[in-house]
Every structure is written in C-alpha cells, then in structure tokens.
Amino acid sequence: MKSRMRKDRYPECAGKEIFEIKPVILGGNPTDPNNKVILDRQQHIQAVRYWNEVVRSLRTRSGG
Numbered sequence: 001m002k003s004r005m006r007k008d009r010y011p012e013c014a015g016k017e018i019f020e021i022k023p024v025i026l027g028g029n030p031t032d033p034n035n036k037v038i039l040d041r042q043q044h045i046q047a048v049r050y051w052n053e054v055v056r057s058l059r060t061r062s063g064g
Contacts, residue, residue, distance in 0.1 A: 017044040023051050026058075 019039045022028030
C-alpha cells in the first residue's frame with residue numbers, strides 16, 4: 001500500500017527509491033524533505049552499501 005501511495009503521489013519516483021540522505025539511525029530526520037533524495041536502483045544499492053559500512057564501522061569502534 002505504501003509504495004502504491006508513493007507512486008500515485010510522486011509519479012517521477014516510479015521505478016526509483018526515495019532514500020534518506022542521513023539515515024535515521026545516525027540522527028537523520030525521517031520526515032524532512034531535505035533529507036530525501038530520489039535514486040535509481042544502482043545508486044540505491046551503492047548508497048545502502050555505503051551506509052551499512054558506516055554503521056558497521058561505528059558499531060565496531062564502540063564495541064557493540
């Protein structure tokens with residue numbers, strides 16, 4: 001349902017992902033439109049890999 005509502009409201013996002021520039025887990029605002037970017041699939045994969053590595057690194061450094 002969520003993806004259908006998004007496609008209806010934002011047709012330019014069809015086949016793309018709305019991605020948070022700064023993840024919520026790192027203090028990003030989940031509702032701020034300035035914290036959103038539209039990415040194609042390949043860009044989304046790269047962004048997810050990047051942020052997963054950042055979070056993994058921070059957890060390793062903090063011992064958790």
